[in-house]
Amino acid sequence: MAAKNAYANAGVDISAANRTVALIRKAVQGTHGPEVLAGVGAFGGLFDAALLRDARAPVLVSSVDGVGTKTKIAAELGRYDTIGRDLVNHCVNDILCQGARPLFFMDYVASANLQPEMVAAVVRGLAEACRQAGCALLGGETAEMPGIYLPDEFDLAGAIVGWVERDEAVDGSDVRPGDALIGLASSGPHTNGYSLIRQVFAGVPLDRLYPELDRPLGDVLLEPHRCYLHDVQRLRDVVRVKGMAHITGGGLVENPPRALPAGLRAAFDWGSWPIPPIFSLIQRLGNIDDQEMRRVFNLGLGMVLVVAPEDAGRALETLGIGAWMVGRVEREA
């Protein structure tokens, strides 16, 4: 008797899932150093923690995040290889705020219908960014969720685990009024504000060339989230960084306070750094006021660092182009 029903008919194709695993295996394994003891296929990924055993006072630092509706731009352009870099770089920057270096990453890709080639492209991007950050892509899950996701849409989330010596962790506790704020250039909206962006550009083809932009709109919007790991590590060899704020959801309004002790605020000198044209375009087309722009977008600063005022010059010199003195720490009024 032939079964009238099979799982494939219910919108979940386990064979497609298996094919995806085969496609991504190589990219994933390229991120594996000798610390990775078991990876693809095992129930859990195994990561040799000998370096934590040999540490003075190791602290694990973790973060979980998604890329928001930037996935819709990727889906519309059919370009899936950069969105994985967005996610990894976002997470690397998050734990970097506390001074941590990445150890490993785990991803979750879900859609109504799993397309192996799409997932493989996403994972290639994840793997490439992991490799650049010295991070193992230790595990991943692909999920088919018919009836949850809209057709052709997908979501991508992931979690990172890194570590830091306890006495080298950055927690902002010794930030003082008068400390300098150093801003590091973003590569665009990174992964925040895309629901608003899509509303502003509703109906506009992604190959549109605006005079303000040097590339087609879609290229500018899909530009990957920048990773600040190597810049910040280089800086910390030279200058003491007291606090770091990754400018994500909540923009320049809500993120800097997370790097400061209670009672202190970040006073930006608005206009002290160049706001990339994409933000001015969004503001103009959407008729959005300044405060809302600051609360949603990074406005060209993907990371804000706090250093002592006497270290600011040396910090800027070390960081080179794409770094500006953007304000100072003040007491709250």
Add this chain to the structure above:
Amino acid sequence: MAAKNAYANAGVDISAANRTVALIRKAVQGTHGPEVLAGVGAFGGLFDAALLRDARAPVLVSSVDGVGTKTKIAAELGRYDTIGRDLVNHCVNDILCQGARPLFFMDYVASANLQPEMVAAVVRGLAEACRQAGCALLGGETAEMPGIYLPDEFDLAGAIVGWVERDEAVDGSDVRPGDALIGLASSGPHTNGYSLIRQVFAGVPLDRLYPELDRPLGDVLLEPHRCYLHDVQRLRDVVRVKGMAHITGGGLVENPPRALPAGLRAAFDWGSWPIPPIFSLIQRLGNIDDQEMRRVFNLGLGMVLVVAPEDAGRALETLGIGAWMVGRVEREA
């Protein structure tokens, strides 16, 4: 000039997100022991890894997973507190297969529109399961994804990090032909096969009372994924467990091989354990053949353990009710 546009109009309400954080803070903090150095609000969660520094050869074990379309049952019933337990228990079981104990968990909840009370209920469930497993709920992300998710639907994924001493890790390498398979009772479909289940029960109200079931259909389908941590730990104090397979997507066909060395197979004695009535009902109503049922569902066995044949009796005695000898390891034909 009033802004004509604001982020809230684009379907993302940052204030709602902040309200959610306030609601869940207490439940999350209830999972935090002294190892948790920073949690809610920080860019990354900090977990004191002193126990890894003091270990002989620590290995970190991680897994990432979702709960599949079981979220649709939760959404339809408006009961969001158990689905978090599903996710945590799923992940705890995954790393348990390699002998690991959980350290911390990170969650990701996404929907078209963030409902703070719904997210709070989900996180309460996550926190409760974390507490029971001795695991810190170290971080989480809530994402509003209008245009990605269907209205009123949500997705829930998470990642767990645990650890094991290298010489106590379970990898199946010393499994031999003739070893016994011990099956541990599942509490229902756990978190797998829900797309098929929803197809089989399409149009059936979730309060339907079938004669085969002791509770309304919705209650049976929403029953949380069982956690095997404490049972397996108790067993491992008494008996050497050579291999463990968590029966998730791929069912009894695809998961047991993941716990066995190449060239060996799990030979189940079909009929040696009681198949819960929900599976028989699904099979009958859906007219699904046996092989497909075995490839999709756990059929009453949520975890399959491999022990030496001489240890099987003692294992069953230690585990008590809800554990059966369900087959043996054989050479592949």
